[in-house]
Amino acid sequence: ETGVTQTPRHLVMGMTNKKSLKCEQHLGHNAMYWYKQSAKKPLELMFVYNFKEQTENNSVPSRFSPECPNSSHLFLHLHTLQPEDSALYLCASSLRGGFYEQYFGPGTRLTVT
Amino acid sequence: GIQVEQSPPDLILQEGANSTLRCNFSDSVNNLQWFHQNPWGQLINLFYIPSGTKQNGRLSATTVATERYSLLYISSSQTTDSGVYFCAAHGEIKIQGAQKLVFGQGTRLTINP
Numbered sequence: 001e002t003g004v005t006q007t008p009r010h011l012v013m014g015m016t017n018k019k020s021l022k023c024e025q026h027l028g029h030n031a032m033y034w035y036k037q038s039a040k041k042p043l044e045l046m047f048v049y050n051f052k053e054q055t056e057n058n059s060v061p062s063r064f065s066p067e068c069p070n071s072s073h074l075f076l077h078l079h080t081l082q083p084e085d086s087a088l089y090l091c092a093s094s095l096r097g098g099f100y101e102q103y104f105g106p107g108t109r110l111t112v113t
Numbered sequence: 114g115i116q117v118e119q120s121p122p123d124l125i126l127q128e129g130a131n132s133t134l135r136c137n138f139s140d141s142v143n144n145l146q147w148f149h150q151n152p153w154g155q156l157i158n159l160f161y162i163p164s165g166t167k168q169n170g171r172l173s174a175t176t177v178a179t180e181r182y183s184l185l186y187i188s189s190s191q192t193t194d195s196g197v198y199f200c201a202a203h204g205e206i207k208i209q210g211a212q213k214l215v216f217g218q219g220t221r222l223t224i225n226p
Binding site for chain 2: 088090092099101102104
């Protein structure tokens with residue numbers, strides 16, 4: 001248990017569906033991150049929020065829409081995804097957005113059919 | 114941007130053996146983390162090690178920042194050590210304080226009984 005939780009753990013959705021992934025951290029951190037891990041690829045940073053402000057959007061398609069209502073919660077809203085978006089989506093948090101240790105949640109394994 | 118390379122990509126050992134995993138990075142880094150990803154996808158923090166040597170039980174890590182590499186040592190391997198080991202480096206600082214954690218491709222370690 002790292003102090004970062006993610007729900008759901010598994011999600012299967014069709015290309016026309018809309019779904020959301022949720023992340024919550026209980027560590028008192030102020031920076032939160034979304035990463036994508038596809039088969040045979042390194043983890044890729046998608047979004048960074050530092051004190052609820054988005055500071056990084058790593059050229060992610062608009063069908064992925066992040067939301068950070070406060071420093072403890074992070075969402076990833078999904079719509080009209082493609083099969084190649086199937087991956088493990090990992091949330092992380094750190095004390096701030098600088099050179100601080102990042103802690104990861106267990107991930108949501110997403111399958112797009 | 115910074116690049117992170119890990120070697121070897123795969124390592125198969127018998128229980129009780131020792132192993133050394135290597136992480137090279139292309140540029141100056143402000144920090145470095147080692148993770149173990151278990152079969153369910155959870156990334157477990159092993160070390161946060163900008164320089165020097167740290168030890169935690171059977172695991173230890175050394176980072177030589179001036180020579181741009183880090184090593185992870187696992188002694189007396191157990192089957193539960195199996196999984197993928199990632200190193201990740203903090204790269205350049207961003208204007209608003211967030212920076213990318215860039216991951217290597219990982220080393221897949223298999224410990225046979």
